[in-house]
Amino acid sequence: MLISVLQYLDGKLPIINDTKILLVISILLCLLLLFLAVYQAYLNTNQQLLREKNQLQIDFQRMQQMYYESILKQNEDIRRFKHDFNGHLQTIRYLNSQKSSQELEHYLQKIAQQANIHLQTKYTGNKVVDILLLDLCNQAHLNEIEVRIDGYLPNQLFIEDFDLTTICFNLFKNALEAVSQVSVQEERVIDIFVDYVDQTHFVMEIKNTISQKVEIKDNQITTSKADGINHGIGLKNVAATVEKYEGYLSLASSEKVFSVKLFM
Known part of the structure; x- marks a missing residue:
C-alpha cells in the first residue's frame, strides 16, 4: 500500500530526493515491523504447540508409570492369593x-x-492404548461412569506411538468430560471399539452419552464449551493426526449419544 502511494505521488508531484529517501526508509521500516510481527506470531504458535506436546508427553508418562505400578500390584496380589x-x-x-x-x-x-x-491392565492388547484406557477407567470409576471396551490391537501398528497417544488421549478425555455432564446415573456410559487389518489399518469407534445434542457442521463441532459440551477440545489435534495418515474421521450426534469414528 505504501509503495503504491509513493508511485502515485512520484507521478503527480515534484517530490524532492530527500523526501523520496525518507518515504523509502519509512516503507522499509514498516515492512520490517510487519515481518517481525508475523515472525513473532509464528514463534508464539510454535511455542504453544510445543507446550501442548510437552504436556501430552508428561500426561502419558504419568499414565505409563501408573500402568506399570498396577501390573506390579496385580502380580503381588496373585502371588499372595496363590500362597x-x-x-x-x-x-x-x-x-x-x-x-x-x-x-x-x-x-x-x-x-x-x-x-x-x-x-485390569489389559484391554486391547496394545500397550499404548491400554495405558490410556487404564487411566480412563480409573477416572470413570471415580465418577461412577461405566466403560465398555471391545476389540483387539497388536503392539506393532503402523501408527507412531505419539500419534496414537494424541488420538486416544483426546478422544477418551472428551468422552469422559461429556458423560460427566449426564445427570441420570444409568445413562453414564462410554463404549469403545477398536480393530485392525493386517497392521496397516486402524479402526476406532467411541460412543458416549451426552446431556444435550451436539451441533455438528462440516464434520466439526459448533456447540461451544459454555453450552456444557466439551467434545471440541482436542478434536482439531485428532483431525490433524488422522489427516497425516490420510485417514477418515466422522462425528455424529443424536439427542443422547455422541459418536466418533475413525479409520486410518
Whole structure:
C-alpha cells in the first residue's frame, strides 16, 4: 500500500530526493515491523504447540508409570492369593463338612473379592492404548461412569506411538468430560471399539452419552464449551493426526449419544 502511494505521488508531484529517501526508509521500516510481527506470531504458535506436546508427553508418562505400578500390584496380589490358596481350600472343606451354607457363601464371596482386587491392565492388547484406557477407567470409576471396551490391537501398528497417544488421549478425555455432564446415573456410559487389518489399518469407534445434542457442521463441532459440551477440545489435534495418515474421521450426534469414528 505504501509503495503504491509513493508511485502515485512520484507521478503527480515534484517530490524532492530527500523526501523520496525518507518515504523509502519509512516503507522499509514498516515492512520490517510487519515481518517481525508475523515472525513473532509464528514463534508464539510454535511455542504453544510445543507446550501442548510437552504436556501430552508428561500426561502419558504419568499414565505409563501408573500402568506399570498396577501390573506390579496385580502380580503381588496373585502371588499372595496363590500362597494362601491351600489354606482357603481347607477352610472351604471344613465349612462344607459342617453344612454351614451361610458361612460358606460368605467365605466364598470374600475369596471372589480377593481374587478380583487387582486392576485390569489389559484391554486391547496394545500397550499404548491400554495405558490410556487404564487411566480412563480409573477416572470413570471415580465418577461412577461405566466403560465398555471391545476389540483387539497388536503392539506393532503402523501408527507412531505419539500419534496414537494424541488420538486416544483426546478422544477418551472428551468422552469422559461429556458423560460427566449426564445427570441420570444409568445413562453414564462410554463404549469403545477398536480393530485392525493386517497392521496397516486402524479402526476406532467411541460412543458416549451426552446431556444435550451436539451441533455438528462440516464434520466439526459448533456447540461451544459454555453450552456444557466439551467434545471440541482436542478434536482439531485428532483431525490433524488422522489427516497425516490420510485417514477418515466422522462425528455424529443424536439427542443422547455422541459418536466418533475413525479409520486410518
